[in-house]
Amino acid sequence: MTRQEFLDGLAEALAGEVTEQTILDQVTYYRSYIDGQIASGRAEADVLAELGSPRLIARTIADSEEAKGDQGGSQKETYTQQSAKSESGAGKIFSSLNMDEKTRMILLIVIAVLVLLCVIGTVLKIISSPLGITLIVAVCVYGYLTTRRRK
Numbered sequence: 001m002t003r004q005e006f007l008d009g010l011a012e013a014l015a016g017e018v019t020e021q022t023i024l025d026q027v028t029y030y031r032s033y034i035d036g037q038i039a040s041g042r043a044e045a046d047v048l049a050e051l052g053s054p055r056l057i058a059r060t061i062a063d064s065e066e067a068k069g070d071q072g073g074s075q076k077e078t079y080t081q082q083s084a085k086s087e088s089g090a091g092k093i094f095s096s097l098n099m100d101e102k103t104r105m106i107l108l109i110v111i112a113v114l115v116l117l118c119v120i121g122t123v124l125k126i127i128s129s130p131l132g133i134t135l136i137v138a139v140c141v142y143g144y145l146t147t148r149r150r151k
Contacts (some may be wrong), residue, residue, distance in 0.1 A: 002033050003044055006054050012057030018065045026061055043098055 001009075007027050014023045032049070037047040050056065126132040 009054035013055045017062040
């Protein structure tokens with residue numbers, strides 16, 4: 001799906017559900033969001049995949065407009081608009097990466113966790129060995145004696 005197909009699908013799904021002004025506002029919003037993401041280096045296909053179905057977004061917008069009418073005109077935003085505005089530093093960094101970079105980052109995190117688990121396992125083996133227990137007792141006794149001398 002291309003950007004234009006997405007925007008056309010959104011407008012088509014919104015037709016008859018919301019006002020023409022709302023359709024124009026939403027299409028303008030999503031066009032600028034997609035353009036901004038592409039300008040930051042993301043692939044168009046990745047941005048569109050993240051947004052999902054234009055029909056689902058249209059349903060959310062229509063429901064929001066309906067709820068807005070029920071609540072005396074209080075303004076609501078769609079889920080995608082809220083999440084786009086509320087992304088924090090780490091979220092912005094991760095969402096600006098393409099799929100290959102995300103895959104590499106996740107792989108590095110998994111490798112780091114595995115290395116950490118190996119180190120912890122090794123330390124636990126040393127601690128549970130007779131030598132490790134002797135070292136722990138020696139450190140505890142030394143700590144006790146040195147703090148006792150200071151008093």
